[in-house]
Amino acid sequence: KESKTQVVPVQSEGAQRLKISIYFATWWALNVIFNIYNKKVLNAFPYPWLTSTLSLACGSAMMLFSWATRLVEAPKTDLDFWKVLFPVAVAHTIGHVAATVSMSKVAVSFTHIIKSAEPAFSVLVSRFFLGETFPIPVYLSLLPIIGGCALAAVTELNFNMVGFMGAMISNLAFVFRNIFSKRGMKGKSVSGMNYYACLSIMSLVILTPFAIAMEGPQMWAAGWQKALAEVGPNVVWWIAAQSVFYHLYNQVSYMSLDQISPLTFSIGNTMKRISVIVSSIIIFHTPVRAVNALGAAIAILGTFLYSQAKA
Ligand code: 3PG
Numbered sequence: 515k516e517s518k519t520q521v522v523p524v525q526s527e528g529a530q531r532l533k534i535s536i537y538f539a540t541w542w543a544l545n546v547i548f549n550i551y552n553k554k555v556l557n558a559f560p561y562p563w564l565t566s567t568l569s570l571a572c573g574s575a576m577m578l579f580s581w582a583t584r585l586v587e588a589p590k591t592d593l594d595f596w597k598v599l600f601p602v603a604v605a606h607t608i609g610h611v612a613a614t615v616s617m618s619k620v621a622v623s624f625t626h627i628i629k630s631a632e633p634a635f636s637v638l639v640s641r642f643f644l645g646e647t648f649p650i651p652v653y654l655s656l657l658p659i660i661g662g663c664a665l666a667a668v669t670e671l672n673f674n675m676v677g678f679m680g681a682m683i684s685n686l687a688f689v690f691r692n693i694f695s696k697r698g699m700k701g702k703s704v705s706g707m708n709y710y711a712c713l714s715i716m717s718l719v720i721l722t723p724f725a726i727a728m729e730g731p732q733m734w735a736a737g738w739q740k741a742l743a744e745v746g747p748n749v750v751w752w753i754a755a756q757s758v759f760y761h762l763y764n765q766v767s768y769m770s771l772d773q774i775s776p777l778t779f780s781i782g783n784t785m786k787r788i789s790v791i792v793s794s795i796i797i798f799h800t801p802v803r804a805v806n807a808l809g810a811a812i813a814i815l816g817t818f819l820y821s822q823a824k825a
Contacts, residue, residue, distance in 0.1 A: 530773075537770035542786045544763035549790050550797055551756035552614070553622045558749050559741040562614040563725035564734055568753060570610070570718040573761030577711035589708035596716065602694045603716035609687035611721060616680025620672060622794035623802070626787045627666045627810045628681035633780060633820045634659045635685040639693070651823035655816055662813025669806040692776070706768035714761065777824055784817040 555565055581588035616625045634656045640646040667678060695709075704712070741749045771779050791810065795802060 534770065534773055534778075537766060537773065538782050538785075541763055541766045541770060541782070542789045544759050544766060545786050546789050546793050548756055548759035548763050549617075549622050549626075549794055551752050551759060553617060553794065553798065555749065555752045555756050556614070556618040558745045558752070559737050560618050561729050561734055561737055562618040563611060563721075563728045565753065565756065566611045566614040567718065567721050567725040569757045569760035570714050570721060572754075572757035573711070573714040573764070574718050576758070576761055577708075577714065581711075586707065589704045589712065591704065591712065595704070595712075599712055599716055602691055603713055603720055605687045605691035605694060606713055607717040607720045609684045609691055610717065611724075612680045612687060613684040614680075616677045616684065618677075619674040619680065620670070620677030621798065621800045623791045623800050623810075624666070624670050624672070624677065625681045626790050626794075627813060628663055628678060629685060630784055630787050630810075630813050630817055631659050631663045632685045632688060632783070633817050635689045636692070636780075637820075639686070639689045644693070649823065652820065655820035655823045658812050658816030659820060660816075662809045662811070662816055664809070666806055666809030666813060669803055669809060671801050671803065671806070696776070706770070706772040707765055710765050710768035714764075777821060781818070781821045784814060784821075788814060 552565065556562060559565070577586070580586040613625060613629065616628075637648060637652060637656060641648070667673065770782070774782075794800065
């Protein structure tokens with residue numbers, strides 16, 4: 515990734531803060547819109563392997579168009595770049611499809627409550643796979659994260675094992691994605707926007723055959739007839755919206771990753787989940803029990819304690 519420190523000195527601290535605030539606000543807003551349309555689509559057309567493929571296809575098409583028309587300068591990449599990107603793309607693909615499968619089975623808010631445990635996965639993977647150790651407060655902060663998520667899961671009114679496991683797999687995959695991309699991008703000069711574009715293209719190539727194998731054209735055609743009969747042509751616009759917003763929120767998040775440390779990024783990501791959880795509960799009238807909300811609040815508080823302990 516481009517060095518973060520290069521940008522800071524040429525801008526005043528105030529201007530830099532303003533820029534980051536704008537990135538964060540845009541990222542969260544785009545993410546909320548994506549989550550709403552994604553769930554509307556999955557309710558009407560429950561084929562998460564196809565919808566996650568379409569999200570990647572839309573982003574890839576948008577970026578290929580931007581490069582072809584020179585709206586965005588295409589990155590200069592070599593075979594080495596794509597080789598290093600491969601494990602990142604595998605992890606991104608698994609994390610993306612697993613989260614979408616999860617959201618097709620449970621409430622958006624539940625998926626995101628479980629996904630707020632991503633820092634705990636990060637610490638455990640770093641500890642057991644990379645042998646990294648952390649100060650005691652970091653480990654202690656995992657207790658409310660894991661405890662809060664467990665409380666939210668056992669008190670979830672519409673618990674579903676596939677939905678739960680999808681969110682857990684997504685957490686694990688995204689931790690590996692972050693580790694691989696940190697390793698792979700050291701010293702490379704591809705901007706956040708183009709890096710995410712390349713990631714989308716490679717993930718699309720990886721995911722397409724699996725989507726065909728898991729669901730396939732016959733299921734899609736039958737489901738499509740049903741969706742059109744029940745919802746009408748609007749479902750086309752919902753699919754377009756979830757695909758465009760999926761690309762845009764990820765693009766903005768990768769652009770902001772260029773400007774900030776991974777730690778600030780993960781705090782931003784947790785705050786993003788709060789906006790998604792709250793807005794999706796309101797929009798979809800998700801039933802929540804007080805003890806369930808308490809579990810979510812403890813888990814999110816835990817991720818803040820984690821970021822403090824890590825800082
Ligand atoms: C996806 O479909 O990739 C997930 O919704 C991603 O979730 P996240 O970007 O909020 O981790």
